[in-house]
Amino acid sequence: MEACVQDAKAWLCDNGLVMNNNKSQAIVIHSSSLRTPTSLTRVNICGQLVETSPVIRDLGFNVDANLTMTSQVANVCRSAYYHLSRIANIRDSISTTVCKSLIHGLVTSRLDYGNAILYGISDRHMHRLEMVQRSAARIVRQIRRGDRQSMTTILRQLHWLPVRKRIDFKLLVLVHRAIYNGTPEYLAALLRRHTPPRSLRSAGGLLLEVPRVNLERFGRRAFACAGPTLWNKLPRNIRDNSNITQFKKQLKTLLFST
Structure with missing residues (x-):
């Protein structure tokens, strides 16, 4: 691993970039059922010893050692509720259009940022994120918490996909771009087209191989596993659409109907 860090630093230098050793962090990702704690507590990064941390921050996203995403979900909810409370205080003084713009800029953007990494998190964490979205919808519609209205209907009227489906949407768009455009290359390299052992009708359906x-x-x-799993569940007419704009429209219609 230390050799990989040296190679990464050399690549950065060749491309006019510099790695700041003082800001470097290290984390050991392992299962929560690990009985014996790992002995790796320090990593030598270019001659400087860096202690491993239970949670690190990378590109504004918090990653914990067990990949539960507890810290990331907590930070998103805390920040979102802070902005929602401020928007709620001025809701009577602004129009619905302005309110939507504020929520999209301050709340929804936080729910969507890096949400593909949240695929497969626990239902408890997913519920916390969904409650943030529901609170935002209530503020836009000026609905009290005690009012008995279908939140699913309200989200459809606002054309907001639920949080779980927003995550699926992001993953499927990444898979589409990787298949038809080959970008980004590091994701396209993880996808393999499914080739059945004998001639079947599904051979021409642009299915992907799901690794074990x-x-x-x-x-x-x-x-490499989540992307093909979701992709293979799409109808064939959507998978065969190479136009990204039309693909997104068809995908949103499908997710709203399910």
């Missing part, structure tokens, strides 16, 4: 995995939390949530 052993660990539910780590394996099935990886893009």
Whole structure:
């Protein structure tokens, strides 16, 4: 691993970039059922010893050692509720259009940022994110918490996909771009087209190979497994559409109807 860090630093130098050793962090990702704690507590990064942390922050996203995403969900909910409370205080003084713009800029953007990594998180964490979205919908519609109205109907009227489906939408768009455009290359390299052992009608359906995995939390949530799993469930007419704009429209219609 230390050799990989040296190679990464050399690549950065060749491309006019510099790695700041003082801001580097290290984390050991392992199963929560690990009985014997790992002995790796420090990593040598270019001559500087860096202690491993239970949670690190990378590109504004918090990753914990067990990949439960507890810290990330907590931070998103805390920040979202802070902005929702401020928007609620001025809701009577602004129009619905302005309210939607504020919520999209301050709340929805936080729910969507890096949400593909949240695929497969626990129902408890998913429920916390869904409650944030529901609170935002109530503020837009000026509905009290005690009012008995179908939240599913309200979200459809606002054209908001639920949080879980927003995650699926993001993953499927990434798979579509990787298949038809080959970008980004590091994701396209993880996808393999399914080739049945004998001639079948499904051979021309642009299905992807789903790799075998052993660990539910780590394996099935990886893009190489989660992406093909969701892709193969799409109707063939949607999978065969190479136009990204039309694909998104068809995908949203499908997700809203299910």
